[in-house]
Structures are given as C-alpha cells and as structure tokens.
Amino acid sequence: MPRKPSNLVYGVDDIPPLRILLVLAIQHIFFLTAGLITAALIAREIGGTPELVQSIVCMSMIAGGIATILQALNKGPVGSGYLCTEGIDPTFVSCSILAGLTGGISMILGMTVFSGLLECLISRGINRMRILFPPEVTGVVLTMVGLNIVPVMISNFFGISGKEDAVQPANLFVAAATLAGMVGTNVWSKGKLRFYSVIIGMAVGYLAAYLLGVLKASDLERISQSPLLSFPDLSHIGWSFSPLLLVPFISATIASSLKAVATFTMCQKINDSEWKRPDLNNIQRGMLADGLASVFGGLLGGMGQSLYAGSVGLSAATGTTSRIVAFVTGGMFITLAFLPKMAAVFSIMPKPVMGGALVFMVSFMVISGIQIMTSRMMDVRKTFVVGISLMFGISADIFPGLYRNFHPLLEPFFSSSLAVTTLLAISLNLLFRIGIARREVLELEPGVDSSQTIFAFMENQGAAWGARGEVIQKAKMALNEFFESASHLGIAEGKIVAEVFFDEFNLNITIRYQGTPVEFSDVLLEGEALLDDENAFINLSFRIIQQYADRVESEEKDGQCRVLLHFDH
CATH class of the missing domain: 3.30.565.10 (Histidine kinase-like ATPase, C-terminal domain)
Structure with missing residues (x-):
C-alpha cells in the first residue's frame, strides 16, 4: 500500500473540497491549452483554414478530456489511477506535418490511430521489456522531457519568436511577476493557499500584462465576440494510411512510450514516500490508456494525445495528486470544446505568462528525473548512459540542423532532442550491459x-x-x-x-x-x-x-x- 508523502496535502485517494477541486482543475486546463497551440501549428503548416484549425482544436480538447478521465481510472485493465492529464504532445509534430503534407488531414488522423494502436500493443509486453528502461534510462528521458520544453519556455518567458528578437522589458516584467507569484505563494504561503499558487501567479501575470500593454483590448474583444455555445464541425474527419510513414510514426511512438514509462514512474514516486521500484502492472494499464488516447484523438478528428508530464509537476508543486482532480479537469476540458467564449479566456494567454508558468512546472519535472536516475547506485557504465544521452540530446536543440543530412530512414530518430536522448539511452543501456555478470x-x-x-x-x-x-x-x-x-x-x-x-x-x-x-x-x-x-x-x-x-x-x-x-x- 503506497504511503502518502508528507509534502502532499491531498494524496491520490483523497477527495479535496469542491472549491479546491475547481481551482486545481482550472490550473491544469491552463497548461493543457498550451498543447492546443501545437494542434493549430500542425493544421496551419499543412495549409488548413481557420475553420479547420478551430475544428481540430475542439475535437482535440474532447479527446484529451476523455483520455484524462480514462487515465485516472484505478480499477480494471485501463488507467493508471493517477492525476496525469492527456494533451497534445510535441513529439508527434514533425511526423504529423509530414503526414499532412503527404496525404492531408485524413493521413494525419489515420497515422495517429496507428500510433495509438502501436502503443497499446507495446503496453501488453511492457513486463517483458523492463530491461529497456532501468531507472537511469527512465530518469534521463524524464529529465529530457523537461529540458525539451526549455526552448519553448524561454521564448515564451521573454516574449520572443526567434533568436534575433529583442527582449522587451514589459514582457520580462510580466513573466517575472507571474513566476514570482507562483514561487512566492508556493514557498512562503501558509495553509491551503499553496493550492492556488499557479492560478494566483497567472492572475498576477494577466493583470501585469494588461497594465503594461502586453495584453491588448483587441485580445479581450475576442472573448466578447466568441459565441456562447457551438458544436465543432466534423466534416474534416476521414482516415488514410501510408506504409512510407511507418518509420517516423514508429520512432515517435517509441519515444512517447518511453516518456510514458518515465512519467508513470514519476507519478508512483511522488505518491509513495517508500517508493522502491516501478510498478510495471500499473505502467501497463497506464500505457494502454495512453495508447487509447491517441486512438480517440484520431477517430474523433483531433490530434494524437499523450501524457502531459507537466501536470505531474504541477500536482507535485501544489501538493495535490488526487485522481478526482483528473475527473473534474477532463470534464471541464470537454465542456470548453462546446463553449468558445470560455475557451477564448485561455486562448488569449500572453506568452510571458505561459513562460513563467512553464519555468515553475519544469523545475519539478527535471528534479524528479534526476532523483529517479540517482535512485540506483551509479557506476561508470550508467554515468556514460546518462551523460552521453543528455549531451547529444541537447545538441539537437543547440544545432537544429545538425542531423538533417542523415539517411531518410534514420532522420526521424534524430528529429528532436527527446528522440535523440531516447535512442541513445536505450542503445547505450543495452550496449553497456555486455560484460556485466548477474x-x-x-x-x-x-x-x-x-x-x-x-x-x-x-x-x-x-x-x-x-x-x-x-x-x-x-x-x-x-x-x-x-x-x-x-x-x-x-x-x-x-x-x-x-x-x-x-x-x-x-x-x-x-x-x-x-x-x-x-x-x-x-x-x-x-x-x-x-x-x-x-x-x-x-x-x-x-x-x-x-x-x-x-x-x-x-x-x-x-x-x-x-x-x-x-x-x-
């Protein structure tokens, strides 16, 4: 029986009061809406119309809400039973754009369903594949999941779009005010005020953004102009499949699956003060739910869903990991898909506000990854697994075109820092096992x-x-x-x-x-x-x-x- 850590006020089996539930769910939704930018990005990259973008975003919200509820189930063969929301993951951006340029939106949806089914299949054999993910591998992947957000985090924090953009003092002040509100409330507050640290920080950020002109009147008009109720357009839904896209989608699915292992390990660790080893049966159920999330995303006409590791960091930061929060979050996220006016409140979030929130969230993710890595005795073999994987993984972000001239079959494995780190961590772990007598x-x-x-x-x-x-x-x-x-x-x-x-x-x-x-x-x-x-x-x-x-x-x-x-x- 897991023992609730002292830093958690409401553990996974606890039921917080209704007002706390609602506020915590809103905080998780703030983070989930960041993933909707990815859906809009993919749709625009393949030449989608604004109406198509809106439909894909709405259906992605419905799929994400269903998947979040499914993931929180703690009985039966599906669901990890943890507060771990499902959202749109950047891991599939490059292969989804490639699918869209190859066969349009139907190709994206069809390959997304394939990816989800593949992860469901992988989940069935996770007990036999435990050799692939010892703590140093899952820890380094989880660490890179956090570090992988850093480029987006920094660009949002400083309110810039590229390396040549100059940092505006107003953006910097808004981001710093947001982060200060979250950190200050989390560190120095007394009582239950810690539960509201993220929403307090965001409220401070919104206010500062409005006063400094970062949030403009035209942004607020978007809320008033949005209809109160609407049903998403389903005319874009269709499915197609191409064997030529198997390699990029398989590689992205493997990276996402290993990230899921690391994320569930993190969930188990922060919910059990006596945690010793990953519970593979729990991971198996969670991965099955994660795979079904992408299946739902593709079938409903949205983007593929994946575990939103940031929600785990958020729950650790607020001291509340209750699965009831996941049920409320999932229900609210589905509701927002039919309420454009409410969704617009989240869509106008200033970049510096999002950047400050991401700094707060990623801090917990990276530290949890490091703790998992060091939960085992480290020798020179594991030192090289961790060190080499991290350094070359980071190189994909420092030098974006470094791996561009690789063979087309290998290019998907080097498409992002997370993919590079995952490939190297698994490969080096297997290589360095040679010569180790058990x-x-x-x-x-x-x-x-x-x-x-x-x-x-x-x-x-x-x-x-x-x-x-x-x-x-x-x-x-x-x-x-x-x-x-x-x-x-x-x-x-x-x-x-x-x-x-x-x-x-x-x-x-x-x-x-x-x-x-x-x-x-x-x-x-x-x-x-x-x-x-x-x-x-x-x-x-x-x-x-x-x-x-x-x-x-x-x-x-x-x-x-x-x-x-x-x-x-």
Whole structure:
C-alpha cells in the first residue's frame, strides 16, 4: 500500500473540497491549452483554414478530456489511477506535418490511430521489456522531457519568436511577476493557499500584462465576440494510411512510450514516500490508456494525445495528486470544446505568462528525473548512459540542423532532442550491459578474509548492477554477520562460498559450506530464556541476519550446508 508523502496535502485517494477541486482543475486546463497551440501549428503548416484549425482544436480538447478521465481510472485493465492529464504532445509534430503534407488531414488522423494502436500493443509486453528502461534510462528521458520544453519556455518567458528578437522589458516584467507569484505563494504561503499558487501567479501575470500593454483590448474583444455555445464541425474527419510513414510514426511512438514509462514512474514516486521500484502492472494499464488516447484523438478528428508530464509537476508543486482532480479537469476540458467564449479566456494567454508558468512546472519535472536516475547506485557504465544521452540530446536543440543530412530512414530518430536522448539511452543501456555478470561468486576463508572483503565485493557488484544502495547495504551487513558468526563459532570447516545473483527485482545470496547446519527461528528469546540458552549467541546473531534479509532459508544435505538470503529489490 503506497504511503502518502508528507509534502502532499491531498494524496491520490483523497477527495479535496469542491472549491479546491475547481481551482486545481482550472490550473491544469491552463497548461493543457498550451498543447492546443501545437494542434493549430500542425493544421496551419499543412495549409488548413481557420475553420479547420478551430475544428481540430475542439475535437482535440474532447479527446484529451476523455483520455484524462480514462487515465485516472484505478480499477480494471485501463488507467493508471493517477492525476496525469492527456494533451497534445510535441513529439508527434514533425511526423504529423509530414503526414499532412503527404496525404492531408485524413493521413494525419489515420497515422495517429496507428500510433495509438502501436502503443497499446507495446503496453501488453511492457513486463517483458523492463530491461529497456532501468531507472537511469527512465530518469534521463524524464529529465529530457523537461529540458525539451526549455526552448519553448524561454521564448515564451521573454516574449520572443526567434533568436534575433529583442527582449522587451514589459514582457520580462510580466513573466517575472507571474513566476514570482507562483514561487512566492508556493514557498512562503501558509495553509491551503499553496493550492492556488499557479492560478494566483497567472492572475498576477494577466493583470501585469494588461497594465503594461502586453495584453491588448483587441485580445479581450475576442472573448466578447466568441459565441456562447457551438458544436465543432466534423466534416474534416476521414482516415488514410501510408506504409512510407511507418518509420517516423514508429520512432515517435517509441519515444512517447518511453516518456510514458518515465512519467508513470514519476507519478508512483511522488505518491509513495517508500517508493522502491516501478510498478510495471500499473505502467501497463497506464500505457494502454495512453495508447487509447491517441486512438480517440484520431477517430474523433483531433490530434494524437499523450501524457502531459507537466501536470505531474504541477500536482507535485501544489501538493495535490488526487485522481478526482483528473475527473473534474477532463470534464471541464470537454465542456470548453462546446463553449468558445470560455475557451477564448485561455486562448488569449500572453506568452510571458505561459513562460513563467512553464519555468515553475519544469523545475519539478527535471528534479524528479534526476532523483529517479540517482535512485540506483551509479557506476561508470550508467554515468556514460546518462551523460552521453543528455549531451547529444541537447545538441539537437543547440544545432537544429545538425542531423538533417542523415539517411531518410534514420532522420526521424534524430528529429528532436527527446528522440535523440531516447535512442541513445536505450542503445547505450543495452550496449553497456555486455560484460556485466548477474551472478558472481565470493569465496571467504575464516581467519584470513575480513569484513572489508565482503564490503568491497558487494559495493562493486551493486554499482555494476545498478542496485539500490539500501538493498546492497542490508545484503553486505547480513553476509558479514553470517561470516563473522561462522568464523568465531567454528561452524564452518574450510571456505565459505557465497554465490550472489541479481535481477531488477531480487537479490539472492546463496551461502554454501561444510560443517554444522544452522537453524533460523522466528521465536525471539528474551530475559532468562536468552541467558539459559547455550546457543544464545548463535540465535542472536542469526536473528540479526533475519532483520536484514526479507527471507532466510537453510538446509543441510550430506554434510553440505546451504543458507539462502533473499532481498526484495
């Protein structure tokens, strides 16, 4: 049972008051509307009319709302049960534009459905593919998901469109005021005011933008001119498919799927103070919902949907991860698709306001990625996986045309910093696994070897395997306790052989020796019973071993003694 961290006021199973629910849902919708810019961008790039843009945006909102509700389900085969909203992801921008230029909007919708079905298929085998996403891979991908937003974040924060644009003081002041409102409320506020940190910051930003002329009267007129109620136009809906687009959409789907693994891992971590390892069954259900989100997007005439990792950062920042917030957010997002006047309030958000909010949100995402990366012992192999993946991933943003002349079949894998990082992290992880033995043997000779031999062996192997530090600590203390007891009591004749086996979920130490068998009892002797027992020292020592290990077994056959120490990983 997950244990709610102390920094969360409302955990995933809690139900906040109605007023808090509504405000938190509005904050999530503010972030989701940023993804609608991506839908408009794709539609315009393929020559879409304003009416087509509006229809695609509205249908994308409906698909996103349905997917967000589906993702929050915690019973049945679909849904992670977490507050993790679904929106339009930049990962699919390049391949969607390519599909649109190849076969129009129907090609985008058809390939989007294909991408969603592919992720659904990947989710079914996620338990067998856990070798592809150890913590250093999921952590580096999640970190890059946050860093991937930085170019958009900075351009919005300073209110610029390109490198040659000059920064206007008014834009900088609006962004700084927005960020200050969010950070100040989050850090120094008392009580439940922290829940409203994002909306307070945005309100400060809107006000500053209006007073400084960044938000103009013509923008406000857009609200008054929008109809109160309208139904989206569905005439653009149609589907087509092209085998020539398989490679770019498969590569984008793989990158999005790995990002989903990292995002669900982040969800699990921030909702459980005793988090140890990713829950693959939960990730499987969440990925299935994420894949169905894109299927819905394509079928309804909108863009593909993907996990909006920023919502996880937002929920961590506000201290509320209740899944009820997801249900309210999804319902409100669907409603906005039929209420253009309300949607216009979000559509006129000044760029500096969005930029300030993104700085606030990305800070939590990047730090969570780093924490996941470092949740395992880092050796030189993992250092290279993380370092090389990050550096070359960032290069795609620093030098946008760096990978432009690659072979057409390879170009999709280098289309963005996230794609480069994902490809390198997976490839290097598999490459550096070569030569790592998952089973090692340590021979110990009583009276000759010391505790330092055990400590050095276990620490070196733990780093090579990427094991959790606390598990290695327990294992080396348990093995050392057995070795010292066996040495002092003379129960072993000759060498003691310890065979250590590791996988992602288990660490087993099988100890073999010739000599006197030992028995591990669950009965703890106390007081006079302990003093009267001639084997009191042996029982106490082995009782200590049982406190370190999650399971202990012992047996003896033909003078060959065997002790198994099992540790959950």
